[in-house]
Amino acid sequence: MTVVDDRAGPALPKLSLRPRLPRSADATTILAFFVALQFILPSRLVMNGLPLSLSAASLVALALGALWACTQMTTTLGAAKGRSPVRTMLFAYCVVLLASYANSAFGYLDSDERSIGDHTMVSVFALIFVGLAVCDGVRSRDRLYFLLHVIVVCCSVVAAIGILQYLFSFDLTPLLRAPGMHFSSFDNSVGSRDGLTRAAGTTANPLEFGVFCAMVLPLAIHTAFRASVRNGRARLWWTCVILIGGGLMFSVSRSAIVGLSAAAIALFIGWSVRRRVWMMVAGVGFLVVIKVLSPGLLHTFRSLFQNADQDTSVQWRTHDYATAKELISQHLWLGRGTGTWYAPKHEVFDNQYLLTLVDSGVLGLVTFVGIFLAGVYAAVKVRVLWSSTPSGGSTASLDRDLALSLIASLLVIFPTFATFDFAAFPDVSATAFLLAGMSGALLRVVRAEMAGEPKDPYAIV
Secondary structure, rough: EEEOOOOOOEEEOOOOOOOOOOOOOEEEEEEEHHHHHHOOOOOOEEEEEOOOOOOOHHHHHHHHHHHHHHOOOOOOOOOOOOOOOHHHHHHHHHHHHHHHHHHHHHOOOHHHHHHHHHHHHHHHHHHHHHHHHHHHHOOOOHHHHHHHHHHHHHHHHHHHHHHHHHHHHOHHHHHOOOEEEOOOOOOOEEEEOOEEEOOOOOOOOHHHHHHHHHHHHHHHHHHHHHHHHOOOOOHHHHHHHHHHHHHHHOOHHHHHHHHHHHHHHHHHHHHHHHHHHHHHHHHHHHHHHHHHOOHHHHHHHHHHOHHHOOOOHHHHHHHHHHHHHHHHHHOOOOOOOOOOOOOOOOOOOOHHHHHHHHHHHHHHHHHHHHHHHHHHHHHHHHHHHHHHOOOHHHHHHHHHHHHHHHHHHHHHHHHHHOOHHHOOHHHHHHHHHHHHHHHHHHHHHHOOOOOOOHHHHHOOO
């Protein structure tokens, strides 16, 4: 509509009386800062001058927890209120952790075990705060995609560093020490297997690097397909997919392939036939490139699975069942205390299910795994809601695809829990809580949209 004034000459656009608010920082902005610090800075970097060896990302996460608590006391700061399956399980896990900590405090623990337990509690609560901040603080689809893009780009940077380590034996991580920080150890995270370098990127271990790439790869593929549909820099996002896929292969990790297989099953079930064929062709082409770049890599992966029953790493993962059974029977429900069973003082449990049972008991395992099951449930719920609403159009299609990608990424967690002590590695742990929170945030956005709720005037969109 225009306003016509014969004395003024040409018609002028009608001006809106509603003021436009400038975009300012919100929870998603701080979460993006957390992601950049967590993934790009080497895992062994910790802050100077702190009694606990905490990373810069952990400090940001703790600050997010304080901000989340403040927002729950008001109705004017844009944070979501009300039930969410992810939020409920995060709260249940908090209760069990505090009960386990109190239970261990009544018994005797060596001073070193108590110190490690205190540090672990702080680190775990920092991740819980991240999950809550995503679930309750990311209030719009645009902000959710902003966080998703940051995760994919940062993972691509980590993968690129890993590719440099593998192909050129150049490790960039010593040059990434930020001011006010120091390396907690000087161990080289880059490893070797069957004469091949095992890249680690900025993560603590090649195994963690591979699983980390497997968790983010479905999100990267979704982002690339979405950009292709919207003509939004698709080449950039497909480059990220290639980098992350290359990083996964160059980790030379059997756990990464196991996790990727779980994700691939979910994606192939949910994808259209056309997309399945397209991705299979692209996958074959990718493997050809890998064969050219590293002729022995595919043979090494084949040997890892063919000779798994003779592999010392597999035998090591299964030799500790008797010890675990005895410890679990001593503290069945609440465990001996989170983080109090640690290497090298105690026997290593390369199995997160067993380690959680020892540390936090049956209740700890149920609530810990329940967080990621709740994330899967929230993403499945999004797909069900949009399937029952045929008028959703392109928004519904993209939401269903994003939900499928979140499901695939979360499914990487469950089999890899059985192959290594997952929670001891900061990057994959942070990614797991981010994924669960994103599923909860997506479900909130879709439910609010379907209910016709007015857009929160205090939420930055």
